[in-house]
Amino acid sequence: MYIGVDCGTQSTKVVVVDLDNARILGEASRPHQLVEGGNGRREQDPEDWMDAFFGAFAEALANAGIESRTIRAIGISGQQHGLVALDADGKPVHPAKLWCDTETAVENAALVDRLGGEAGCLDKLGLVLQTGYTASKLAWLRATHPEAYRRIDSILLPHDYLNFRLTGEKVAEAGDASGTGYFDTRTRQWRQDVFATIAPELDPGKVLPRLIESHEPAGKITSAMAQQLGLSEDVLVSSGGGDNMMGAIGTGNIQPGLVTVSLGTSGTVYAFSSEPVLSDNATVANFCASSDGWLPLACTMNVTSATTLVRNLFGLELDAFSGKVADAPAGAEGITILPFFNGERVPNLPHATASFLGLTSLNATQANLCRAVVESATFGLRYGLELLGDLARDASQIRLIGGGARSPVWRQIVADVLGVEVICPHINEAAALGAAIQAAWCDEHARGGRTTLASICERLVSLDQDTRTQPDPEIHDTYQEVYRRYRTALEKRHGVTH
Template identity: 45%
Template sequence: MYLGIDCGTQGTKALLVNEKGESLGRGYAKHELVERSNGAREQQPEWWVAALKIAVRDALQSASTTEPVLALGVSGQQHGLVVLDENKQVIRPAKLWNDTETAPQNSAIIERLGGKDAFFARFGIVPLTGYTVSKLLWLAEKEPENFARVRHILLPHEYLNFWLTGELRAEFGDASGTAFFDVRKREWTREVLDAIDGGTGQLFAALPELVNSDGIVGKLRPEVAAELGLSPECVVSSGGGDNMMGAIGTGNVREGVVTLSLGTSSTVYSFSTHPANDPTGNVAPFCSSSGGWLPLVCTMNATNVVTGTVQLLGKHVTDIDASLDKTEPGADGLVFLPYLNGERTPDLPDARGSLHGISSTNFTPDHMIRAAVEGVSFGILSGLDLVLEGRQAETIQVIGGGARSRAWRQLLADASGATIQVPEEEESGCLGAAIQAIVAYSATQGQPQSFADIAVTMVRVNPASTCTPRAEKRAGYDAARAAFRKQFAQIYSAT
């Protein structure tokens, strides 16, 4: 058996699979989340460990077999900052990917290195609010005593790998989202960190060793193996960010495949053999965790906006389909700019959500729900246009909580002109981590397998969830997207 673990914002999931991709057992445990009105969003790394223990235990207990787990992989929320002291103890809570308190520091670090154009020219990436680098500058400015204690810098999945194995390692895909990693050369960049610590070398020395995406971090620590009920011979693969593992878990390991995730945030990405070349920073030129690159756009508002709207109206998420079925594209002129958490793409960390065009005919729960779904969808479809550089997507793999809504899937098909498919295995991050574990384990056995070959076998589509575009709806959605863009420009064009 192989085990995939996905540590997200809301909780940690575990999935046991065999080499055919068949689910043998699964588990889940929720996380606490600290949110403050100033944009701070934090979690204690120990909460992730506690959740991992529960999720793995439940997956093993629900398993239909007692075969040993040969290897495991960990997927983790990107960009989070975990700092350890000289004794490898956590110094403070981790600041998360959706933390916007550090927006001023993000702007400051870009300016220190000569502006966006210079940053992109030198390192192949432009930091956006939420990337790890701004959190380090924030720590230096706001908590200098804690900053002085930093001896190790880790991302969330790397911290879990450290807890599992005792080893401090990083891999290219997740490292890409720090903005102190050169995505072209695939190496850490001291120059960015020197701009934070004044060239002392403190931060550069705190970085973990890089390993290949098909490599291993190590084996389980004996005490951890005993606590989890696994063998100490179990291999731990390099793991990666949740988007990178989601790509593997949807077969997005070759050019031509598009993955769109509708979770707390929304992301869209497509495997590439070369890094993205977008000096604006809107398209993140991340490395993939399967070799190659994974041009990606992230919006910070997705299912949280839709479920929040539904709950505010006294409805349930099961009512989303009915509301979309009852209303037409454009919500009768109602436009929802869904920036409840600020926004990352476009880079507007201080933006706020707003409703426009309210009239006596569209001031209904059904229209408001449609406007929320459209606002989220139009934002991420604009991101898809950037990723594909104007090319038409023929097929999109949709994952995350939003993928469960039939009418939302149909909306995406009609608005994009692409066929929408849903992978049979909903937990694509877990599946991707398990596939990576198989790749890493097979290499240790002298029988290496490729990501593409394994994905063909293990990634399957649920035909009952497929939605094809309806040509007669396209004009309505084109007009609705134009209205969305017009409203956005009126508010933010001078920003």
């Protein structure tokens, strides 16, 4: 039996996987508290992640109805980019700043300049620093909280931190490390010279975690943690990875030709590549995959976070909200929303705010506003998909995951906007499933087995045929014009022309 954990922005999910019989035996989740500030601050207490993990683990195990000592390995997926800076006792010196924190936009712009602009970043890192990455968070901590900065003994990402709590080991792997801003995504090594530009007082050889391969274990679970969880002390914890990398594994996106789209708090679009990919657009990230290879990715910051804001504004439950979306016509009778409630990353607009355009006394209805926010979030993902170029242009199918993918009406909108078939995996929690699959892969390697990651994916990743959704050609044609309206608004309001 294997455990997959996904520590996301809103909650931690745990799944129990029976590899021998290729099925999920149990799952559970626990929410997190998000600390927000008007200046774009978005932080969490790492201890909340552990509390959520303990609760979800116990419930998932109970739901599975198995003995905890049958567990052989655990895999951890985590929200990318978060800064978890620890002191010599392994305690955070400051709350974890998250991927969606835009308070560090000034520091990010200064770092890009010091590294030689976009060309310098590409030369040194294989990608261009974005405000969401870890680098600017570290620069911000240095500038605004020097006392906390001086106490830094190690720097981890969220999934690395959970691995540390489980094993006592401070390690990292290439997929999640790609989003730090001080990692060369082509050579898969830390760029110590870039790190010195960000944090000159810190010794990268001391504070940065040891790099391991994706199929290697972070370590064995500690005796204390094994006792607390009721596990055997020989349980392995795999390298784990970022949620997008684990989501790729959990959707079987580990070879060229597949595209995954996530409708989560944020939105992501990614496709596997056997070689590093350098885009002509700085917002496409040449991340490494956590399965060897690379995972070029575009990430938008406002998807279910945006739809939830509008839904809560009207006091609607999910079913009622979906009903309103279905009641409105494609194009929401002329309403266009730029849903940048949290700023935006693709396109790079960290200080942007949301705009509601085209409102009149005739079209300002709940149904139209609900539909417009779903459409706008989807248009952002189409924009990101277009930036991936040849990797995504010829896709014949989109594998859709995330909370929004559970909605039939949203699935139809995605198919109609993109003009391509969409389908969901049976297991929607793709990142948690991917973490469990990677744990099984790691366990096989450790035991000297020859089972490949691809063969494990073939056994555990299945597509839900009931969710297969074809685009409506007539509505797709309508959306071509509505999308042009969205892009025109993006250009007029924010100067985004490509």
